[in-house]
Amino acid sequence: MGGTDSLTTILPNGLRAVWRHAPGATEFCGLTVNAGSRDETTPDRYGLAHFVEHTIFKGTARRTDSYIINRMEAVGGELNAFTTKEETTVYSAIPAGNHTRACELIAELAAESVFPPRKLDLEREVICDEIDSYLDSPAEAAYDLFDEMAYAGNPLAHNILGTRSSVDGISSETCRDYLAGAFTAENAVYFYCGPESADRVFATAAKAFAKLPAKGTTAPRRRPEIAAAETRTIEGNRHQCHTVMGAPIGGLHDPARHAVALATNILGGPGMNALLNLELRERRGLVYTVEASTSRLTDCGMFTIYFGCDHHDLGRCKRLVTSTLHRLASKPMTERRLNACKRQFMGQLTLSLDNKEQLAINCGRALLHGLDQPSPEATAERIREITPSQLRDAAELLAGAPLLTLTLT
Helix, strand or coil, X not given: CCCCCEEEEECCCCCXXXXXXXXXXXXXXXXXXXXXXXXXXXXXXXXXXXXXXXXXXXXXXXXXXXXHHHHHHCCCCEEEEEECCCCEEEEEEEECCCHHXXXXXXXXXXXXXXCCHHHHHHHHHHHHHHHHHHHCCHHHHHHHHHHHHHXXXXXXXXCCCCCHHHHHCCCHHHHHHHHHHHCCHHXXXXXXXXXXXXXXXXXXXXXXXXXXXXXXXXXXXXXXXXXXXXXXXXXXXXXXXXXXXXXXXXXXXXXXXXXXXXXXXXXXXXXXXXXXXXXXXXXXXXXXXXEEEEEECCCCEEEEEEEEECHHHXXXXXXXXXXXXXXHHHCCCCHHHHHHXXXXXXXXXXXXXXXXXXXXXXXXXXXXXXXXXXXXXXXXXXXXXXXXXXHHHHHHHXXXXXXXXXXXX
């Protein structure tokens, strides 16, 4: 079930649910579904999960889109949604005391949305504008094109938003079929974070989600074969070069994930003292932004470094990134220095978990994928246990993996 501040259960229809106690004047609840862009296996369906995320608010068998928009707004709350490569999440942020209102609305959207054609046509234009806005953002486009290169031949390669052509071809019937197949009890998790008791939250959810189908028609996912080391340049007329360098890592259940996360944070985390920031920005003034991050999926993951620089500095920046990565892998870190890095990383994680909205979403995602519930204490303990040799092994893993590089010029 969980600890005293976190409980999980299975509702009568098979829907898993997680409750997280968080005292205060706000509460967060939502449904996270194990379906995202990687489940779109043919080009005509690219962007379908994201399209449904946008249009699920456009009307149900009983409610108009105007009612849906105003239902949470009327009490000062918000209704929102987002799509990733593996999940679609619909959730609400509300003043405490309004959980029933939010839960019932989300359940109705998940089970009874009808996707009126006229409303879909209007939202289609909004989504196409969103696609264009990403194309106008070189940093975002660089990551998308990097994925196309790294995951070539697998559904993970395509953009979450889809293309204008694929979005134009999505119909109301397609959306309803997708909803019926993916938004099911066995394929989803309901999450709550707030002051209401677990018993009341679970009872409300059990009643609200009674109409949610038990089973759907989701297909098994195909694990990608990550492309070998490759360097690709896409020429344009940009003021700067935008580069993503990356290497494959393990997925969400990788035993080395905490050591890799610490190594990534040391290299290019949000701190101004991150090694790559010191080397490329503070000491040489070559970049405005340089960052390292990891993206983990259920069966695979990717470590990436992004930087934007002037065209004549591109080669130098690449060499500095590579040398910094190899230096962390080859030079053992002292216990004193490692402890300082751990302390910084744990502080950053503590701040991130203080965000109740993100905590609620993380609770749902953890239950969806069979992970431990978010716990600052448990995470801190795992980070404290990392030894200098484990950190070096993690850095060697990153430095020794095939390096893929994508640059927009």
